Every structure is written in C-alpha cells, then in structure tokens.
Amino acid sequence: MNAALEFFANEGYDATSTSKIAKHAEVSEGLIFRHFGNKKGLLDAIYMQAEDRVKQLFGPILFCTDPLEVITRILDLPASLEEDQYDFWKLQFKLKWEVEYNNPDKMKPVLHKLSWAFSELGYEFPEREAKLLNTLLEALFLGILREGLLSQVDNIDYLKIKYKIKEIPVKAD
Amino acid sequence: MNAALEFFANEGYDATSTSKIAKHAEVSEGLIFRHFGNKKGLLDAIYMQAEDRVKQLFGPILFCTDPLEVITRILDLPASLEEDQYDFWKLQFKLKWEVEYNNPDKMKPVLHKLSWAFSELGYEFPEREAKLLNTLLEALFLGILREGLLSQVDNIDYLKIKYKIKEIPVKAD
DNA sequence: AAATTGAGCATGTAATCACTCACTTTTTTG
DNA sequence: CAAAAAAGTGAGTGATTACATGCTCAATTT
Numbered sequence: 365m366n367a368a369l370e371f372f373a374n375e376g377y378d379a380t381s382t383s384k385i386a387k388h389a390e391v392s393e394g395l396i397f398r399h400f401g402n403k404k405g406l407l408d409a410i411y412m413q414a415e416d417r418v419k420q421l422f423g424p425i426l427f428c429t430d431p432l433e434v435i436t437r438i439l440d441l442p443a444s445l446e447e448d449q450y451d452f453w454k455l456q457f458k459l460k461w462e463v464e465y466n467n468p469d470k471m472k473p474v475l476h477k478l479s480w481a482f483s484e485l486g487y488e489f490p491e492r493e494a495k496l497l498n499t500l501l502e503a504l505f506l507g508i509l510r511e512g513l514l515s516q517v518d519n520i521d522y523l524k525i526k527y528k529i530k531e532i533p534v535k536a537d
Numbered sequence: 538m539n540a541a542l543e544f545f546a547n548e549g550y551d552a553t554s555t556s557k558i559a560k561h562a563e564v565s566e567g568l569i570f571r572h573f574g575n576k577k578g579l580l581d582a583i584y585m586q587a588e589d590r591v592k593q594l595f596g597p598i599l600f601c602t603d604p605l606e607v608i609t610r611i612l613d614l615p616a617s618l619e620e621d622q623y624d625f626w627k628l629q630f631k632l633k634w635e636v637e638y639n640n641p642d643k644m645k646p647v648l649h650k651l652s653w654a655f656s657e658l659g660y661e662f663p664e665r666e667a668k669l670l671n672t673l674l675e676a677l678f679l680g681i682l683r684e685g686l687l688s689q690v691d692n693i694d695y696l697k698i699k700y701k702i703k704e705i706p707v708k709a710d
Numbered sequence: 711a712a713a714t715t716g717a718g719c720a721t722g723t724a725a726t727c728a729c730t731c732a733c734t735t736t737t738t739t740g
Numbered sequence: 741c742a743a744a745a746a747a748g749t750g751a752g753t754g755a756t757t758a759c760a761t762g763c764t765c766a767a768t769t770t
Contacts, residue, residue, distance in 0.1 A: 378551035382728060392749045397729060399747090454634070461631060466683060488705070492695040499692055500669075503676035510639060519672055522665040532661070555758060565719050570759060572717090 368406050373451035373458070377407055411465060414456055417449075422474050431481035436529050438478065438497070439520055442504040443513055454509050471498060541579050546624035546631070550580055584638060587629055590622075595647050604654035609702050611651065611670070612693055615677040616686055627682050644671060 367389035371380035382403055386393040400406040421441060428434045445453065459465035475498050482490035500523070507516045524530035540562035544553035555576055559566035573579040594614060601607045618626065632638035648671050655663035673696070680689045697703035 376549065376551055378549055381726075383726085393728090394730080394750070395748055403728065458631075458634060460683060461627070468684065489695060489698075492691060496673075496692050496695055499676045499680060499689075500673050502679075503672045506675075506679075507672060510633060511641065516672075518665060519669050522662060522669055525662075554756075556756085564717095566758090567720085567760085568718060576758065 365406070365410055369410050369451050369455060372407065372410065373455040376458070382406075410452075410455065411459060413452070415470065417452065418470055426473055426477050428477075431484035432527075432529060434477055434481040435497075435527050436524070438474070438501065439523055439527075439529070442501070442508050442516060443520060445505075445508065450509055453505065457506060457509065474498065538579070538583055542583050542624050542628060545580065545583065546628040549631070555579075583625075583628065584632060586625070588643070590625065591643055599646055599650050601650075604657035605700075605702060607650055607654040608670075608700050609697070611647070611674065612696055612700075612702070615674070615681050615689060616693060618678075618681065623682055626678065630679060630682065647671065 368380070368385045371385060371388070382396050383393050385406075386396060396403075396406060400409055425434055425437045425441075428437065456465075475494055478494035478497055479491050482493045487493050504516050504519060507519070521530065525532055541553070541558045544558060544561070555569050556566050558579075559569060569576075569579060573582055598607055598610045598614075601610065629638075648667055651667035651670055652664045655666045660666050677689050677692060680692070694703065698705055
C-alpha cells in the first residue's frame with residue numbers, strides 16, 4: 365500500500381502498473397490480487413484511510429471552546445502537514461475529480477465548528493464566513509502540496525492578521 | 538483534439554487510449570501520430586491553447602481603470618465560464634500536478650492588476666490581499682468545475698459583500 | 711503534364727497491461 | 741504436533757497499448 369501510494373500520488377493511478385508496485389514493494393505481483401482483489405481494490409484500500417486521517421487532523425479542533433483558537437488551529441493545519449504525508453493528500457486531491465471519491469460531507473463537522481466560531485465572534489454572516497474559509501483552506505492545502513509550504517506562508521499569515529489572530533506588523537508591504 | 542480533450546479531461550490522459558480517441562473523432566488512429574508525433578504531442582497541442590484562453594479570459598480586465606470594477610470582474614469570472622469550456626479547464630487543473638504543466642507565472646499580470654486595484658482602494662496590504670484573492674479564485678474555479686456553479690455562488694456573493702461591491706442584505710443568514 | 715504535398719487509411723507489431731492459477735511456505739490454532 | 745488457514749510465489753494468459761509501415765488520393769505547385 366505504501367509503494368502503491370507513492371506511485372499513485374506522483375505518477376497517477378492509470379500510469380502505475382501493478383508489476384511496478386510489486387517490484388518496489390519487493391513482493392510478488394500475485395500477492396496484490398490476493399489481498400485486494402484487483403488494482404482498484406488497492407486504490408480503495410488506500411482511499412479508505414482518508415476518513416481516519418481527516419478525523420486525526422481536524423478531530424482535536426472540534427473540541428476547542430475558544431472560537432479564536434478554532435480559527436487559529438484551522439489556519440495552522442496546512443502548514444502542520446508532515447512531508448511524509450504529502451503523497452497521501454496529493455492522491456486524495458487528485459481523486460476528488462472522480463465523483464466516486466469526491467465527498468464534500470467529510471468537511472461538514474469542520475464547517476459547522478467554524479460556523480459556530482464565527483458566530484461567537486459576532487460575525488454578521490458566520491455561515492458564509494465559514495464556507496469561505498473552508499474553500500480557502502482547500503486552496504491552501506493544494507498550494508502547499510503542489511508548490512511547497514513556502515508558497516502559502518504569506519497567505520496564512522495575512523489571514524491571521526485579518527482574523528485578528530496576529531498583530532498587524534509595523535511596516536506594510 | 539476535441540475528442541482527446543473530452544477524454545483527457547474526464548477519464549484522464551493515461552486512461553485514454555489513442556484508439557479510443559480516433560474512433561470517437563472518426564478518423565484513423567495513424568492520423569493522430571502523423572499530426573502530433575506521439576500521444577503526448579496531442580496533449581501538448583491541447584495544453585498550448587491555455588495561454589490564449591487565459592489571455593482571453595483575463596485580458597479585458599487588465600485594461601480596467603476602475604479598481605472596484607477589476608475586483609468585480611475577477612469575481613465574476615468563474616461563473617462566466619461556458620459549460621462547453623469546462624473540459625478544457627478541468628484538464629488544465631488536472632495537469633497542474635505535473636511540474637511540467639504547472640506555471641504559476643501565467644497569473645502574474647492578474648496578480649499585478651489586483652495588487653494595483655487594492656492599492657488604489659487604500660488597502661493596507663494590497664499585495665497580500667491580491668495574492669489571497671488569487672488563491673481563493675483558483676478554489677472558486679475548482680469548486681465550479683467539480684461541483685457545479687451552484688456550489689460557489691454564495692462564496693462569490695459573500696466576497697462581493699466583503700469587498701463592498703454588493704449591498705449587505707437586510708436579513709443575515 | 712509532371713512533381714510534390716498533406717490528409718487519410720488498413721494492417722501489423724513489440725511491449726505492456728491487469729489478472730489467473732497451481733504451487734510452496736509460513737503462521738495460527740484445536 | 742498436525743491440520744487448517746493464511747501469506748506468498750512466479751510463470752503464464754489474452755487483451756490492449758502506443759506507435760510503425762506502406763499505401764491511396766485529391767489538391768497544389770512547378
């Protein structure tokens with residue numbers, strides 16, 4: 365599964381042959397089919413980890429009682445991704461194009477929590493603000509996965525200023 | 538090229554065989570290789586249209602002299618996409634994962650114009666605001682291409698309110 | 711009228727694909 | 741410890757792949 369993930373994420377599912385995966389994992393090709401039935405079964409097995417990983421990432425935030433901390437921690441998430449997890453998330457984002465693997469509901473609890481946070485903070489349109497930030501969050505993830513963490517630090521910093529998490533620096537840009 | 542675009546965008550480059558393209562285009566398979574050399578040549582020929590299309594989309598905005606109009610028109614872009622162009626942009630976004638086809642510089646003129654607009658409007662950090670909106674813009678495009686126009690109208694509307702383009706509605710959500 | 715071109719075709723081919731199957735080895739368990 | 745179950749193997753298989761070859765034919769150009 366690790367070998368498959370690496371190839372699926374970086375070269376694409378269709379461009380990766382099962383023999384390549386087997387060689388890289390140092391097992392026989394037949395073993396893949398014994399365990400996962402077929403090639404798609406292997407992909408699905410990897411995809412299934414997504415739910416757990418999302419919970420692992422966002423879970424702690426759902427218990428925050430301080431609305432400003434919720435937003436801070438959400439904004440810190442993209443940068444907190446370990447590089448050894450990039451492949452996994454890359455694959456998830458690539459798969460989003462297939463209806464079968466695109467599940468916006470996965471973010472619903474986060475959306476709800478954000479909505480609550482903005483409401484607590486007295487925003488006029490908390491739900492709208494939540495959805496907007498959620499949309500933006502996805503773009504931040506994408507940016508980091510494609511172009512590295514550095515490409516998004518200023519966006520994240522600026523967002524923290526806008527949400528009054530960070531002090532406005534003395535000198536403007 | 539049209540047949541190829543349709544398949545490349547919806548089923549993926551690697552999942553699309555040249556024979557399939559030829560059949561759908563009602564030409565012989567050999568013709569593809571006469572014209573484009575190899576399969577990748579066909580992909581490149583499609584990709585090359587991107588520069589033109591980007592210019593076509595963003596070009597007029599670069600000549601706007603009213604900063605608020607610049608922002609308005611930028612925000613209206615994602616929704617202005619004709620559905621028959623979806624495939625093309627889908628493919629572009631999918632290709633962005635490959636370094637070879639990921640060219641952030643394409644948006645530079647837009648970024649510069651946005652920066653100017655926010656500066657004119659007296660924003661404290663016009664460049665940061667421009668980059669943030671640009672990042673967000675990509676997410677809006679992605680959302681529409683994957684989940685349809687409806688999935689993003691409220692984000693766009695809300696952005697217009699935030700940028701003081703649209704009146705704040707009487708009733709909050 | 712001869713020569714050249716480019717669009718188009720049918721057929722062929724070596725390589726690769728996902729997947730199968732008969733088999734052996736390792737682990738679990740009563 | 742033996743039987744059963746699970747893990748693992750690797751040489752196949754037919755189908756499909758990108759691409760090559762040699763050809764026709766109508767429209768231009770010389």
